[in-house]
Amino acid sequence: MSTPLSIAKGINALKEQIDAPTAAFFSSCVHCGLCAEACLFYTETGDPRYTPINKVEPLKRVWESEYTLWGKLKKMLGLHKPVTDELLAEWESLIYDGCTLCGRCSMVCPVGNDISTMIRKVREGMVASDHAPEGLVGASTRAVKIGSPMGVRLKAVEAQIRHIEADTGLTIPVDVQGADYMALLSSMEIINFPEYIESLAKIFKQAGISWTLSSEAFEATNSGIQIGSSDIARELVQRVVDGAEKLQVKYVISPECGHAYTAIRWDGPNLIGRSYPFKVVHILELLDQLRQSGKLKTSGQYSKRQTFDDPCQIVRKGGVEAQPRHLLGLVASNFVEMADHGKMNWCCGGGGGVSANERADEIRLTAFKRKKAQLDEVNVEVMVTACANCRLVLEEGLEENNMDIPVIGLSELISDHLTEE
Amino acid sequence: MTMFAMLALLIHRLTHPVMKFLSTYEDYLVWLVTFLPLLTGYIAYHRMINPYPAALGLHLLSVELLLVVFLFTKVMHAFTLFLARWYTGAMMGRKGIES
Numbered sequence: 001m002s003t004p005l006s007i008a009k010g011i012n013a014l015k016e017q018i019d020a021p022t023a024a025f026f027s028s029c030v031h032c033g034l035c036a037e038a039c040l041f042y043t044e045t046g047d048p049r050y051t052p053i054n055k056v057e058p059l060k061r062v063w064e065s066e067y068t069l070w071g072k073l074k075k076m077l078g079l080h081k082p083v084t085d086e087l088l089a090e091w092e093s094l095i096y097d098g099c100t101l102c103g104r105c106s107m108v109c110p111v112g113n114d115i116s117t118m119i120r121k122v123r124e125g126m127v128a129s130d131h132a133p134e135g136l137v138g139a140s141t142r143a144v145k146i147g148s149p150m151g152v153r154l155k156a157v158e159a160q161i162r163h164i165e166a167d168t169g170l171t172i173p174v175d176v177q178g179a180d181y182m183a184l185l186s187s188m189e190i191i192n193f194p195e196y197i198e199s200l201a202k203i204f205k206q207a208g209i210s211w212t213l214s215s216e217a218f219e220a221t222n223s224g225i226q227i228g229s230s231d232i233a234r235e236l237v238q239r240v241v242d243g244a245e246k247l248q249v250k251y252v253i254s255p256e257c258g259h260a261y262t263a264i265r266w267d268g269p270n271l272i273g274r275s276y277p278f279k280v281v282h283i284l285e286l287l288d289q290l291r292q293s294g295k296l297k298t299s300g301q302y303s304k305r306q307t308f309d310d311p312c313q314i315v316r317k318g319g320v321e322a323q324p325r326h327l328l329g330l331v332a333s334n335f336v337e338m339a340d341h342g343k344m345n346w347c348c349g350g351g352g353g354v355s356a357n358e359r360a361d362e363i364r365l366t367a368f369k370r371k372k373a374q375l376d377e378v379n380v381e382v383m384v385t386a387c388a389n390c391r392l393v394l395e396e397g398l399e400e401n402n403m404d405i406p407v408i409g410l411s412e413l414i415s416d417h418l419t420e421e
Numbered sequence: 422m423t424m425f426a427m428l429a430l431l432i433h434r435l436t437h438p439v440m441k442f443l444s445t446y447e448d449y450l451v452w453l454v455t456f457l458p459l460l461t462g463y464i465a466y467h468r469m470i471n472p473y474p475a476a477l478g479l480h481l482l483s484v485e486l487l488l489v490v491f492l493f494t495k496v497m498h499a500f501t502l503f504l505a506r507w508y509t510g511a512m513m514g515r516k517g518i519e520s
Contacts, residue, residue, distance in 0.1 A: 028498050033439035048442035112509040
């Protein structure tokens with residue numbers, strides 16, 4: 001699979017990833033093992049290899065032999081442990097199948113190491129040395145060539161728009177120059193949950209929001225972030241930025257998709273090397289703003305016992321924690337929180353590219369036992385979430401465990417309770 | 422008391438599967454050089470080794486060993502911790518994440 005050349009490229013890529021914080025993180029780690037308990041892949045398998053800090057071993061070896069006194073001495077004497085093809089092959093499954101980049105480990109580290117960012121860095125080395133899993137390579141290639149990781153073309157979006165327009169009589173604006181908001185969609189929403197598009201149209205119509213989709217930049221998903229290639233991530237962010245600049249919108253709305261928000265809101269300006277002429281808001285942030293300004297009028301309550309599953313990238317890494325609770329307060333009369341909700345919520349097990357990687361299916365379902373345990377405690381009839389990927393992964397996990405709990409998107413729940421005019 | 426606590430920590434490190442898996446020789450070295458001054462100090466104070474100057478000498482030697490090792494190992498983080506905390510906090514703050 002790998003050649004000596006690709007190994008050299010991989011090591012070089014890892015070397016480039018080591019910055020001052022990373023070096024400080026490595027020298028700070030006291031091997032206390034607390035991060036293991038924060039990782040669902042460790043807690044559900046009991047295998048110490050899944051300890052988060054162990055997953056960054058390839059990066060650690062490069063740091064040690066290139067940037068530390070002892071490591072350099074050992075390397076001179078040939079006593080160091082080099083990064084080999086075997087090592088990368090073994091770690092590939094830990095890095096891609098056994099990590100969702102959920103960031104829970106970074107929260108518990110007593111010396112403040114941002115372990116999930118370090119794992120993201122190791123992925124750069126994996127991509128450079130041809131050690132990324134097939135599923136993700138396919139998804140990111142499609143994202144670059146076709147424009148969407150699931151191979152969704154503009155025609156498919158237009159078909160969904162026609163369906164929705166025919167069903168509801170609403171208009172879905174496309175390429176409206178000078179609209180205030182440009183909405184992004186994730187492929188999963190276009191294919192599996194077109195209700196999201198309908199919900200946006202309904203809510204924005206009632207609130208009197210001027211919005212549009214872009215025919216050139218409708219896709220929010222950023223496979224570059226998942227596979228760990230800054231080059232791909234940059235290209236995909238640039239597409240959205242170009243689309244938004246062309247339509248001269250004031251805001252770009254990140255959809256109910258976790259890492260799409262991380263990509264466009266947090267990583268984007270760093271990737272393209274400049275700030276945006278527009279602002280990025282998550283759909284839940286926007287809905288909560290509308291609620292505050294009284295533009296979101298709902299009536300009726302959803303009385304089934306329900307809980308909210310916080311998507312890692314939106315809550316833990318994005319800070320959108322209070323907004324979904326405010327919104328649920330409008331429409332959910334029987335709402336319960338799971339243990340560890342909010343910024344310490346457990347991942348569904350399918351984030352960070354795991355759900356796009358078929359090889360990881362088995363371990364993903366094992367890791368789902370953590371979510372099952374959380375759910376068993378609260379005994380709910382319905383789950384609400386705000387990420388199409390979480391939603392699909394949850395649905396699969398629930399089905400596998402014969403749990404009859406429907407999963408719905410929060411925007412959809414809100415739009416179902418809009419006051420009819 | 423400190424020695425008992427340190428022994429307990431060592432046993433924990435040796436028996437917990439995750440910690441045993443992660444630990445490197447440096448972790449054990451650091452444990453040893455931190456433990457030795459306590460042990461030799463206890464021995465010297467209670468005159469358990471004769472002659473006394475030899476016991477005191479051992480104690481001083483072990484403290485010097487700790488001070489030498491201090492600079493080159495993780496123990497240094499006892500001081501640099503504050504710098505690291507400030508740095509990580511500033512980074513996270515810039516990302517807009519609630520601390």
